[in-house]
Amino acid sequence: MSASTHWKVERVLMLSMVPVLPAALFIQSPVIDHLMTSVVFLHGFWGMEGVLTDYLYKFAPWLKQLWYTISIIAFAGLVNFNYNDVGICKAVSMLWSL
Amino acid sequence: MALLVRSLGRGCLMRHQPLFHPRQNAMASSAYDEMKGYWDKNRKLQRPMSPFLFAYKPHLAMLTSLSHRVTGVAMSVAITGTSCILLALPGDFTTYFDMVKDMSIPAAVIIGFKYLLAWPMTYHYINGFRHLAWDAGKGYDIKTLYKTGYFAIATSFLAASVFVFMF
Numbered sequence: 001m002s003a004s005t006h007w008k009v010e011r012v013l014m015l016s017m018v019p020v021l022p023a024a025l026f027i028q029s030p031v032i033d034h035l036m037t038s039v040v041f042l043h044g045f046w047g048m049e050g051v052l053t054d055y056l057y058k059f060a061p062w063l064k065q066l067w068y069t070i071s072i073i074a075f076a077g078l079v080n081f082n083y084n085d086v087g088i089c090k091a092v093s094m095l096w097s098l
Numbered sequence: 099m100a101l102l103v104r105s106l107g108r109g110c111l112m113r114h115q116p117l118f119h120p121r122q123n124a125m126a127s128s129a130y131d132e133m134k135g136y137w138d139k140n141r142k143l144q145r146p147m148s149p150f151l152f153a154y155k156p157h158l159a160m161l162t163s164l165s166h167r168v169t170g171v172a173m174s175v176a177i178t179g180t181s182c183i184l185l186a187l188p189g190d191f192t193t194y195f196d197m198v199k200d201m202s203i204p205a206a207v208i209i210g211f212k213y214l215l216a217w218p219m220t221y222h223y224i225n226g227f228r229h230l231a232w233d234a235g236k237g238y239d240i241k242t243l244y245k246t247g248y249f250a251i252a253t254s255f256l257a258a259s260v261f262v263f264m265f
Contacts, residue, residue, distance in 0.1 A: 011233055014226065021223060025265075044174035051171055074178040077185035085184075085191045094195055095215075096265055098208050 010046055013039060024089050033087040037078040045071050158247045166225050169218035209262055216261040221254035 001009070017039050024036045048067065056063055082088060140147075154160070184191065228246050231237040237246060 011230070014230060018227075040177065044170070044177060047170050048174045051167060070178060070182065073185065074181040077181035078177075081181065081184060081191070091191055091195075094191075096212070098199060098203070 010043075013043055013046075017043060028087075028089045028093070030082065030087060033082040033089055034079070037075075037082060037088055041071075041075055041078060158244055162225060162228070162247045162250060166222060166229070169222045173218050173222065212262040213258055217254060217258040220257040220261070221250070224254050224257070225250045 020032075020035055020039055024032050052063060052067060078088070081091070085091075086094065187194070228237065228250060231246075237243065
């Protein structure tokens with residue numbers, strides 16, 4: 001993927017997050033759970049990638065492998081949490097009930 | 099005539115060549131090598147870092163930009179870390195939630211933690227609209243920049259308070 005296409009994909013993702021995040025406040029369903037974790041994770045992953053490229057990759061290129069490995073595990077964890085546990089929206093509303 | 103022009107042109111080029119040659123040789127290395135040489139020289143001469151960040155008077159655009167990155171990185175690290183930890187832990191979420199609930203943490207601490215979770219989210223969400231506008235080429239005018247900046251900070255705290263106390 002060329003850099004400009006990647007940039008456009010990122011903007012489309014951000015625009016899609018604008019309605020998805022408020023929707024998660026009012027709708028609790030597995031679809032919203034998976035949508036939430038996917039868009040938030042992807043946005044965070046690419047955001048961190050940008051920050052690491054700006055400040056750290058030039059000093060420690062091996063951080064890229066580390067960040068990708070951690071991200072894959074984290075995404076697996078989020079999907080697992082939505083499938084086999086209470087799901088992200090329910091978890092946040094439980095925390096908020098404290 | 100053509101021959102005359104061509105020979106004159108060649109003469110001009112020939113005359114300039116000694117001037118161009120050394121520069122072309124210097125540019126043969128990649129930009130990254132050039133930068134590396136620059137940093138090596140700076141380190142050797144013990145020059146101060148340039149741009150010297152503390153020479154600038156802090157201003158609003160600096161603050162909002164930096165806090166956008168900091169809140170984004172913090173949330174990304176928090177989500178990634180929490181997900182990895184929950185995947186590694188043997189119990190399920192409800193078990194740990196009940197454990198925390200049984201600790202009967204004072205309300206003030208709970209409120210503090212809720213702000214810690216809610217404010218980065220509201221700030222990044224609201225300030226994100228400014229970044230989307232800039233990406234669309236709008237809102238660069240200094241007056242607008244300051245107005246939207248103060249608006250983002252104020253509404254982010256307001257929205258965070260709504261989440262902490264009304265949800």
